[in-house]
Amino acid sequence: MKTKGCGGALALIAAVVLSSPFWPSMEMSAQSAGPALNGPQFEVDPSWPKPLPERWVTGELGGVCVDANDHIFVLSRANLYPGISEIAQAAPPVMEFDQTGNVVNSWGDRQAMAEQLHGCSFDPQGNIWIAGNGDGFIQKYSRDGKLLLQIGVKGKVDSADGKLKSTFLNASPVSFYSPTQVAVDPANGDLFVSDGYGNKRVVVFDRTGKFLRQWGRQGTTAEAAAGVGGAFVNIVHCVVLGNDGLVYVCDRNGDRIQVFDKTGAFKRNIPTPIVFRAPYTGNGGAGSLAFSRDAAQKYMYIGDFSDKLIRVFDRVSGKELSQFGRPGSHQLGGIASP
Template identity: 25%
Template sequence: MSPARPLTRRSFLSHSTASAAAALTAFPFPYVQAADKTAPEFHGAVIGHGTHRYRVDKLWSQADATKVPVNNCHEMVQVRDGRLFMLTDQAKNNMLIYDKKGALLGTWTLNLGGAHGLSLVREGDKEVLWITDTKGRVLKADLEGKILLELPTAAECGAYPVGQKYAPTEATASPDGTIYVADGYGSQFVLRFDAAGKFLDKFGGKSDLAPGKFLQAHGVAIDTRTPEPLLLCTERMRNEFQWFTLDGKFVRSVYLPGAFISRPVISGEHLLAGVCFGMIPNDYRPKLNRGFVTILDKDNRVISNPGGTAPKFDDNGQVLLMMQEQAVIQHGHDVCADDQGDLYVCQWNANKVYPYKLHRV
């Protein structure tokens, strides 16, 4: 048998992409086990590293699954008054509203069977939600679920020719009102619209390794930690965060080998993301591993991986391969950081579990 070749960024990406792409469309995953609320594994365990360690609370949600079912718990945000809004693709109740203790305060729905992306945007004193349905709808709603604006599809606004695949995964808006839509399950562009919903232009597009291009433009957020705000995108298949100017020019990227990051979340000076799964390289043949949470500091250096391996670095400061270490999280799709520093993990393809809370210790 010939010896295994060394793992490099290019080889890891090129040989893991096909496996990961197939896995994203193969349901159910054979290694997923249902959460057992009578004896939940890892409930009460402490996970994480350094200054960012957390106690796992798998029983946080007090929602009754017989009355308020969920499918995939995709994303969660905290509004100014402390309430937590959680988006699910269960069309009967797309939005579950919690307090920080896990009590369910209310629900509402827009009857979206592909509800996937949720971003909170402040417009002066008003807070609005950008909700993305992978079936092609991008909606701006108030906190009561009233639709305030719906964007045209990529074909309707002329961004794509009729018939080109459009399956948006996330939308957000910059301080000047410009709207950004990531077509993460479609043609891998980021579309820009003005505040009134008029299409402006697009950037990105599909490419294996070209900077500023995507294999999967999964999530978008506005990074306000820099002197001038930047658009931050998750390139999930290439295990990267990518930054762009607000008019779409590529600035830089950070590589997180092994981590299929879902949505970028800015919390103070930190950058967080749920990891839907990692890759285990084995004799140059990657195998799938399950998820965790990753936390980066103000310099975009990994400082903690709750549920994952402790971050280690090479001599150039590049973080080394990250994998799941404790099987707390099946497939992390989002992490929400509240105003007390606690985290909430939303999962997809995890047997319809409600979010877990990670209490900071």
């Protein structure tokens, strides 16, 4: 992948290439969905990644994150298209790529991990945290795949009967309902979990997994339009800690990033209004978030789930600067689920 301008958040940019079940096969530059303004510009590298070994084929990709060595870790689900599994092999749950696109390591036990792997992030010690839509737990692994900590129990969610498709409780101090991402506070190791597809909250634990606090509830589109903090329209889809000490949370179907301090006090909204559909429809305008890698984190890169593009914002002002990508999953620059 190649970038122009200020250094970008490699994890999210990699996700542009990797978000579909297919590896790119057509040389085509990413096209902006709107006029480029003052934000950094990106183009897809058609040589990245290199062909996967051993007839591996990815399913849906549930997350992309980058370690301190700029190695790119990709989460692959096992949901291959019908007939593919008969002639190829599902890629391992976690694949590690170097900057040139070679697979340098892979690992993961699907029986121990969530079926719908969702979101990954690294802590300052180099461990990787993985969440999972469709289950009730999060996991901490060493970068080479050793399970170090699990919060929650596989197969049991925070619902009325502990099962999926039951009424969410938004209450458990020991389990989740389809959590989507984990962010680790570098100051003290506290864990911030976006929970998720079932629950509508952010949950905080200490580094050992002890429950500390939570905030958030089911919201309405009217509340989202009015800017009410802590009310999530549907899916709490990401959580990221900024260098400014604030907590940035994707209110995906509320078409906004909600910003809190670490205690859960609401600070502000960053609206991400979708362009090609009516507000609060489709998959939502705030699907994923990453910051530029400069110390000031000048730019935010936000994946728009409805319009299928990446939008670049100035972090401080919340002003949108530029966009890139295009809908689709069969050619370079195409974005399926950013």
